[in-house]
Amino acid sequence: MGMTYDELSIYGVLRKQKGCGPFSMFCKLLASWRDQLSPREIAEKTKHFFRSYSINRHKMTVLTPAFHAENYSPDDHRFDHRPFLYNVRWPWQFACIDDTVKRLEEGSPSSEVE
DSSP states (O other): OOOOHHHHHHHHIIIIISOOOHHHHHHHHHHHHTTTSOHHHHHHHHHHHHHHHHHHGGGGGGOOOOOOSSTTSOSSOTTOOSOSOOOTTOHHHHHHHHHHHHHHHHTOTTOOOO
């Protein structure tokens, strides 16, 4: 999939436990990965994760209950009220990410992301 297990674990925690969408996940990853990766690389990784997530999310609705070692893992889905069909392009969210990356690369004074 093009992601390490450590990255997938971070994405999973941010998505399921923290309830992050594409833009909020990008902002959180930007704060924690800024020393290792450029904003553009973080944006590409975030967008790749959400494309893959939206393509495969519907499969989670048919998994049987099983033991998993992470808190965000699928159990019996009784309390999972997230949608399972997503627009894989995420047009509004990805445009916000791209605008933020552009502002960060230009170095505009209001470009800091919280």
